[in-house]
Amino acid sequence: MTTLTPTAGRTGPANTADRPGAATYLNGFSNEVHKGLLNLRAGWREVLIQMITFPVFFLLLVLFMGRGQLRDELLLPGLLGMVSLTFIHEQVNRAFWSYLGDMQSGVLEQTYLTPLPSWTLILGRQVAAVVSALPSALSVLLVGVITIEARGGDMPFDVQILVPLTSIVLGTCGLALILCGLTLVYKRIEIITQFSMAVWFIAGGTFVPLDNMPDVTAFLSRLLVPIAPGIEAIRDILVGGHSLTGLETGWGLWWVILQPIVLIGIGVVLFGRLEQVARRRGTLGRY
Amino acid sequence: MSTQTQAPAGSDRPGAVTATPAIEISGLTKTYGSSDTPSVNNISLSVPAGTVFGFLGPNGAGKTTTIKILAGLLAATSGKTLLNGYDVTRRRSATMQQFGAVLEGSRNVYWTLSAWQNLLYFGRLKGMRGADARDRAEELLKGLDLWERRDEKVGGYSRGMQQKVAVAAALIADPPIVLLDEPTIGLDVEATRTVMEWIRTMARDRGKTVLLTTHQMNVVEELCDRVAVIRKGEVVADLPTDQLLAQFRERDKYEVRVEGNLPELSLPSGFTARSVEGTTIISGRVSDPQQVYTLVDRLRDQHAVVQSLSQVQPDLEDVFMGLIKAPAHD
Numbered sequence: 256m257t258t259l260t261p262t263a264g265r266t267g268p269a270n271t272a273d274r275p276g277a278a279t280y281l282n283g284f285s286n287e288v289h290k291g292l293l294n295l296r297a298g299w300r301e302v303l304i305q306m307i308t309f310p311v312f313f314l315l316l317v318l319f320m321g322r323g324q325l326r327d328e329l330l331l332p333g334l335l336g337m338v339s340l341t342f343i344h345e346q347v348n349r350a351f352w353s354y355l356g357d358m359q360s361g362v363l364e365q366t367y368l369t370p371l372p373s374w375t376l377i378l379g380r381q382v383a384a385v386v387s388a389l390p391s392a393l394s395v396l397l398v399g400v401i402t403i404e405a406r407g408g409d410m411p412f413d414v415q416i417l418v419p420l421t422s423i424v425l426g427t428c429g430l431a432l433i434l435c436g437l438t439l440v441y442k443r444i445e446i447i448t449q450f451s452m453a454v455w456f457i458a459g460g461t462f463v464p465l466d467n468m469p470d471v472t473a474f475l476s477r478l479l480v481p482i483a484p485g486i487e488a489i490r491d492i493l494v495g496g497h498s499l500t501g502l503e504t505g506w507g508l509w510w511v512i513l514q515p516i517v518l519i520g521i522g523v524v525l526f527g528r529l530e531q532v533a534r535r536r537g538t539l540g541r542y
Numbered sequence: 543m544s545t546q547t548q549a550p551a552g553s554d555r556p557g558a559v560t561a562t563p564a565i566e567i568s569g570l571t572k573t574y575g576s577s578d579t580p581s582v583n584n585i586s587l588s589v590p591a592g593t594v595f596g597f598l599g600p601n602g603a604g605k606t607t608t609i610k611i612l613a614g615l616l617a618a619t620s621g622k623t624l625l626n627g628y629d630v631t632r633r634r635s636a637t638m639q640q641f642g643a644v645l646e647g648s649r650n651v652y653w654t655l656s657a658w659q660n661l662l663y664f665g666r667l668k669g670m671r672g673a674d675a676r677d678r679a680e681e682l683l684k685g686l687d688l689w690e691r692r693d694e695k696v697g698g699y700s701r702g703m704q705q706k707v708a709v710a711a712a713l714i715a716d717p718p719i720v721l722l723d724e725p726t727i728g729l730d731v732e733a734t735r736t737v738m739e740w741i742r743t744m745a746r747d748r749g750k751t752v753l754l755t756t757h758q759m760n761v762v763e764e765l766c767d768r769v770a771v772i773r774k775g776e777v778v779a780d781l782p783t784d785q786l787l788a789q790f791r792e793r794d795k796y797e798v799r800v801e802g803n804l805p806e807l808s809l810p811s812g813f814t815a816r817s818v819e820g821t822t823i824i825s826g827r828v829s830d831p832q833q834v835y836t837l838v839d840r841l842r843d844q845h846a847v848v849q850s851l852s853q854v855q856p857d858l859e860d861v862f863m864g865l866i867k868a869p870a871h872d
Contacts, residue, residue, distance in 0.1 A: 275635055279669045286666035290655070297654045297695075360649040364615050365711070368643060369667045370635040376667075534617040537574060537610065540645070 275370050283371040284379045291383020294353065305345070305391040310398035313337040316462060327408055334399035335489050336461030339482045341395050343427045343459075344452055345388030350380055350431040351448050355438055364540035373530060374523065377435065381428045415499040418511065419488035425515035426481030432522030436529035440538055459483050464490065466504055477506055481518055484511045562627045564719050564751035565589035565612065570621035572607050580619070581607045583775040589768070591626075591718070594745045594752045596766035596783070598759075600866050604775040605755045606646050609723050612753075613643050625719055639669065642712030646723035646755070650708035653697030657688050657707045660696060661714050668715035675714065682710040686736075702733025709740060719751045720744060726758055734761070741765055759859040763787075769858070771865045778865050786861055795854040796834050798824045801847040808844065810836050821849065 275283075295302065317325055317333045357363035366376060400410045430451070437444050455461075458468075458476040460483050465473040476483040487505040491497045499508055533539045565587070572582040582604040589595045599605050610616040612623050614630035614637060623630060628637040644650055651660040658679060665675025683689045686706045691699070696707050705725065712720060722741070726734040738761055744750040745765075756762060762769060763783065770780040779786060800807070803817040810833065813826035824841075828834055834851070841848055 275669060282666050282669070282671070286663060290652070290659075290663050293655055293659060294652075360653070361645065362649050362652055364610075364613075364645055365643075365650050365664065366667065367615055368613060368638055368641075370638045370669050371667070531617075534615065537607070537616045539615050540610075 280371065280375055283369065283375050284382075287376050287379020288383045288386070291349075291353070291380060292386060295383070295387045302387075302390050306394035309337075309341050309391050309395050313395050313399065314402070320462065325402065325406065327403075327406060330399065330403050330406070330408070331410075332464070332490055332494055333462055334396070334403070335493065336459070336486055337399070338392050338396050339423055339486045339489070340456055340459060340461045342388050342392040342423060343430075343455055343482050345391050346381075346384045346424070346427045347431050347434065347448065347452070349384040349387045351434050351438065353380060353384070354435045355445070358438065358442070358540065361540050367539060374526070377432060377526065381431060384431065385424055385428075411493045413492050415492050416489045418499055418508075419485035419492075422488075422511045422515045423482050423485035426485070426518045429515060429518030429520070429522035430481050432519070432526045436522070436526035439533040440529050440536065442538070455480055455482060460486050464504070477510065478514075481515065484514050562591070563588045563624075564591040564593070564626055565595070565753060566622075566624040566627075567608070567612070568622050570608065570611065570623060571619045572604075572611060572616065573619045580775050582611070582618075582772075584621070585772065585775070585777045587770055587777065587780060589751060589753060591751050592745065592749045593767045594741060594754060594765050596762040596769040597753055597755045597772065598757075598762060598769060598862055599755075599772035603772045603866075605772060606723055608772070609643070609645070609721050609753070609755065613641070613645075613721060614638070639715070640717060641719040641721055642668075642715065642717040643721040644705075644708045644712045644723060644725050646727065649704075651696055651704070651711050653704075654695060656693045656695055657683060657699075657710070658692040660707060660711055664711040665714040670715055678714055678716065679710075682713060686710055686740075700733075702729050702736070705729055705733065705737065709737060713744070717750075719753070722752060722754045724755055724757070726756055726761060734758070738765060759857065759862060763858040771862060773866045779861075783858070787858065795825060795827045795860070796837075796851070797854050798834075798837060798841070798851050799849040800824065800841060801849055804844075804846060807846060808840065810840060813837055822846075825854070 313333065314325070316337070317329050320326075320329050320333065354363070357366065367373060369376070403410050434444070434448055434451070437447070457463075458472060459480045460468075460476060465476055465483060465487055468476070477487070484505055488499070488502055488508075488511050491502045491504050492499065495503060497503055502508060502511075505511075566589070567585060567587045570582055570585050571580050573580040585604075585608065587595075597605055597608070607616065611618045612625065612630070614634055617631075625637050625640040628640060630637040651657075652663070655663065661679035661682065662672070662675050665678060666672065670678070680689070683692050686709075688703065688706060688710075691703075696704055699707070705728075709722075709725060712722075725741075726737050729737065741752055741754065742765060745752050752765075754762070754766065766783050768780070768782050769786055771778050781789065800822040801820075802822065803820060804815070804822045807815055807822065807824070809815060809824060812828065812833065813824050815822050815824045817823075824837065826833075826837075838848060838851065
């Protein structure tokens with residue numbers, strides 16, 4: 256028979272703080288990131304498969320676009336688009352599926368039994384998703400760079416691209432927040448997530464620059480698609496040779512910065528509202 | 543609806559704190575969506591600290607809804623819930639530090655992580671420092687005989703072991719209140735016994751308040767100081783366990799064994815007969831012992847040979863069935 260060794264247990268009210276301290280926030284946040292990375296390690300086979308399939312997909316796309324040839328003028332723009340697309344695909348899907356999985360198994364409710372506000376945990380999930388997206392995105396980048404270098408080309412690098420890269424990551428966090436919030440209430444919205452990925456693939460300017468699209472499509476893409484302004488800016492810097500402050504395509508630096516902030520703002524507000532609805536309807540743990 | 547209640551008394555267990563009820567529910571109502579029927583209808587309960595409180599009811603009676611409202615996972619339509627005096631809707635952070643919970647029908651812990659990783663995760667989720675969480679996790683895993691297998695994924699454990707990890711995760715931050723929604727569901731006899739022993743230890747030796755729902759009446763009868771029965775969202779009884787049993791003992795059940803298979807016997811109203819292996823067993827509840835003598839006289843008149851006459855004490859299952867089947871009074 257298993258027994259508990261009686262120790263000085265807590266019987267009366269626990270020591271409480273109405274607002275957790277900064278250390279508790281940091282602890283909870285890093286705890287969530289740590290959990291995400293443990294799950295990433297547990298699913299290493301899946302990551303390995305993605306690290307192979309995504310670069311293959313990229314090379315096949317460039318081949319098809321080049322009518323059976325790897326054309327140099329398509330490789331670099333295509334690579335920049337594909338790395339971004341891989342990133343958003345992985346980040347959104349990992350955040351979404353981890354949330355849905357927790358909901359389906361019922362463990363999500365346990366994660367709500369914390370003194371911390373849920374946004375802390377969502378943020379932790381997002382950071383874990385960003386880190387989890389890196390292996391696939393970096394493998395695409397690596398294969399792309401090797402291909403370009405092998406064909407006698409040069410892979411340019413400019414530290415300025417860190418700004419649009421950050422914009423893509425933050426904008427994607429906003430999108431993931433919206434999708435996770437919708438999942439809390441409407442549950443089976445996998446189709447929306449997958450459809451949105453297809454839309455980003457087409458309308459994000461990953462392979463066809465927005466300038467080559469109809470004006471209305473380009474306008475809506477720049478306005479709504481989290482990766483579109485970022486990809487456009489990266490191409491402008493690395494392919495066009497322009498500086499961050501002198502971007503020639505798109506709506507300029509201000510929109511590259513503002514769009515992810517707006518998307519995160521919408522994501523935070525919407526997630527909070529949908530979470531309230533879920534608490535009211537009792538759908539936090541019901542699938 | 544008539545409700546059998548008595549003001550709860552404080553527990554005399556060591557460490558029990560009785561000044562503020564550990565759990566207090568007043569006028570709680572929950573209606574889902576546009577439904578006309580509330581899942582929980584104006585219920586009020588008060589659980590003194592250090593009590594093991596059995597919250598019973600048939601499926602769909604409103605037990606889980608009540609627990610989820612207590613835990614802040616579900617918003618009430620109206621009413622108030624307090625855990626150690628903290629209102630989850632107003633002081634969520636403080637309330638969350640008052641309890642741990644094992645929720646019904648959920649995995650409760652991550653099956654892709656090991657028991658050790660789960661306990662550290664949930665400990666830090668509850669605001670514990672890493673070192674404290676490790677010490678506590680070690681204590682719990684050793685106490686539950688899981689220490690040797692702490693690094694294995696929970697998904698590979700047996701159902702009983704998984705439930706042990708869920709209980710350990712609920713206790714990781716050493717909360718004064720523990721909410722256990724069907725903690726023994728699906729467990730074999732040994733695992734059920736282990737969880738029961740844990741609950742007993744938590745309450746008797748550590749003074750914790752335990753709110754327990756289960757369909758296993760023997761668990762309730764053995765562990766609970768007090769029992770509330772909920773039916774169709776309304777509390778129909780809320781009494782100390784012994785008083786609840788005593789109250790139903792007033793309408794004791796009698797059993798008379800008669801030689802032979804005699805299904806054609808004429809019996810007074812309220813008694814039924816069944817034949818088992820050459821014996822006729824006649825049973826029924828009586829409000830007046832005279833009814834038993836009437837029965838025996840009637841049997842003698844029919845030349846039946848009475849083998850035995852015994853008084854059958856009601857167990858909690860009888861009480862429970864009586865309460866949930868009793869007609870509702872509006």
